[in-house]
Amino acid sequence: MxxxxxxxxxxxxxxxxxxxxxxxxxxxxxxxxxxxxxxxxxxxxxxxxxxxxxxxxxxxxxxxxxxxxxxxxxxxxxxxxxxxxxxxxxxTRPLYHPEPLAAQSGPASDFLLAAADAKARHITDGRIWYVRKVRGLAMTISSIKKPGTAYQIVVTRNDYSVVSKDGKVDDGWNDEGQNDLDDGLDPHRVKSDDVRPAGPRDRAAWERDGRPDQQDLVFAEKIKGDELVIPRRGPEGREGGELDFGPEEARALPADPEELRAELLNYATRFDHRRLRNPDLYLFVHAPQLLIDDPVSDRVRIATYRILAALKGVRVVTATDPAGRTGRAVAMRETTREHGVIEWQLFIDPATGRLTASQGIVISPGTANAALRPGTAEFTEVVEQAEWTNKPADQLRPKWWNDPLRRASNQD
Known part of the structure; x- marks a missing residue:
């Protein structure tokens, strides 16, 4: 019971x-x-x-x-x-109600409040919310050519979304034709290579193995399952439901930090209707999607930063993001039996208040990621674009999207 x-x-x-x-x-x-x-x-x-x-x-x-x-x-x-x-x-009664945010002090709170102020100075708007990012998932595989040898790889994938305010456009897709988008982009961007070595010590083993891509690994049964591995934001089955807002739900979210916090926590508990054991950790891991994925107003993003600034246990760290850039990030650690201790890191541009990357670093592995080395970035996400724009949707989609034959092939 x-x-x-x-x-x-x-x-x-x-x-x-x-x-x-x-x-x-x-x-x-x-x-x-x-x-x-x-x-x-x-x-x-x-x-x-x-x-x-x-x-x-x-x-x-x-x-x-x-x-x-x-x-x-x-x-x-x-x-x-x-x-x-x-x-x-x-x-169905609300488990959480708007209440004053906790007053925190220290470098992490100051950093996040500064991000809120920076976003307030750079409020934008437009007809379409456009996102382009690269997700990655680290794993350990055994060599195709040399039995008994193993190395770590990162499976990557480009993700895109184009959502209009009027609801007439709501497209999300991953890029199977990533080479069509390479021209004219920032040379420092993370290219979706499908598979790359996790670190310098893995590169030599990967090259000796013939630089296998994901199709090669599936064919050689080095990656389980018939479908290609899809990088995800984090491990499944964590406490609380996903914040899987539809466009209309996202646009209806309140810009008041106290009301937004209650709304997010009630949404997270709408299925099992149980209060979260650690609501601060839940918000740190899940709320950042409002900074990037959802077509909310910039004022909701400002409120999100203020919610994060009020959480307990957040620290400032100096780290290297998945694109190889070193800088300051805010971090919080999560401990589970399956994934051990994971440190979640959020990288924020202090000048604009834009989330540029996030990652989950394995501090000590658990039962589900026991083969990963401590220090490995198991879950990664690099945000290349996330902005309101008035450009036509066809100019924002990959080139292959407008080719009916190739589009059908990619969707298959």
Whole structure:
């Protein structure tokens, strides 16, 4: 039996859900005897009328046995209706409400508040929210050509999205024709090479292995599964649901930090309806998607930075991002049995308040990533563009998107 989370009125021990519902529905005091008598008479009159007797049959002429049956059925129906409505209200009630953000002090809070101020100085708007980024996932594989030899690789993929405010455009795709987009781009960008060695010590082994790409590894059964590995933001199955807002939901999010925090936490608990054990960690890991992925207003992004600045346990670190750039980042650590200790890092441009990259560094591996070396960036994301624009959607999509044959091939 699940246990009701959170404080219990009166300081009592936690109770199971059915008991909580019963207490929630319990009457504060019984009705007066005269009220009960009058209600019974009205019910009997209505029941007799519906059976076709009308006014010719007095309520007190109804046989006692039938009267008891009528009252039992009506009482049961009423109880079921009230209980169902009460239970639905109980399990869908908000678990979190707007409240003042915690006041934190220190380098991390200062860094994030400065990012909020920088974003406030660079508020933009447009018809379309455009994102281009590269995600990566590190893994250890055994050599194709030299059994007994293993090395670490990073599987990468370009991700794009074009979402318009009016809802007429909502495209998201990954790039199977990445070479079409290389011309004219920043030479320091992370190219989606499909597979690359995780570090210098892995490059030699990867080259001796014939520089295998993802198709080669799947064919050689070095990567399990029939489908290609898709890099993701982080491990699955963490506490709380994903913030998988649709475009309309994202645009409706409040720009007030206190209201936004409650909205995010209630959205995270909408399925199991359990308070999070560590809401600060959840927000640090999940809320940054509002900075990049969702078509929210820049004022919502400013509110997101202010939420992050109020979290406990956030530190400032100097680190190298997945694109090879060294700088300051804010970090928080998460410990699970499956992935051990992961340090989540967010890299932010202090001049513009834009999130430029994020990564999850393995501090000590767990059961699911035991083959990865400590210090490996298991989950990576480099943000190459994330901006409001008024450019036509066709100019933002990859070239192959406008080629019907190649588009069909890539979607297959």
């Amino acid at each position: 699940d246990i009701v989370n959170g404080p219990v009125p009166g300081g009592r021990a936690p109770v199971d859900e059915l008991t909580a519902v019963q207490e929630f529905l319990a009457e504060e005091r019984p009705a007066a005897a005269s009220t009960v008598t009058e209600a019974r008479r009205r019910l009997e009159r209505e029941a007799a009328a519906k059976r076709g007797f009308g006014s010719r049959l007095r309520p007190d002429a109804v046989r006692p046995g039938r009267r008891r049956i009528v009252m039992a059925v009506l009482g049961a129906a009423t109880a079921v209706s009230v209980a169902a409505g009460g239970y639905h209200a109980w399990v």
